[in-house]
Amino acid sequence: KQEVTQIPAALSVPEGENLVLNCSFTDSAIYNLQWFRQDPGKGLTSLLLIQSSQREQTSGRLNASLDKSSGRSTLYIAASQPGDSATYLCAPVNQGGKLIFGQGTELSVKP
């Protein structure tokens, strides 16, 4: 059974810092991995999708890496802004399309 752990559980930083959010998963037989953000009381916004054959994906200030064999993914956020405040969720995906979510990292960026 896939289990996903995200570290840290919460993070509070001043604006402008570069951030690292970690995700580990127990079953490396994944099809791909997605990173999402969730604002309070809202649905999920897809940030990045990394195929299992890829090592990383970039979108603007976000960069996600994937080390499938060791069961790890990392989300880098450059030059953080208050608008980045949200909960960030990592979800490995199996071949049937099932996502298994971690508990998330709650990020607060202070102006």
Add this chain to the structure above:
Amino acid sequence: GAVVSQHPSWVICKSGTSVKIECRSLDFQATTMFWYRQFPKQSLMLMATSNEGSKATYEQGVEKDKFLINHASLTLSTLTVTSAHPEDSSFYICSAFSDRNEQFFGPGTRLTVL
């Protein structure tokens, strides 16, 4: 990215009534949709996989007779919470699986059962 809508966005009902939640993929067809439930301060828990034209597959511990899922078209899946009770109060979120193997989520439906 692709757009997935949910209706209603929130609903309040009396205990014992049934509530239907709709999930639509607006600009793509989705043979597979998923339903999740999220309690406060917790992560999303997968409830079931909804496949167009066939029966839904439920996760362990999810009562299929209580949470009825219908996926009658490539753009619409519905979740009906039957005989809702206060413990069913939660945030229900659907997602649709695109042909790029990426999942897009709806905005969620907050259900409150009095």
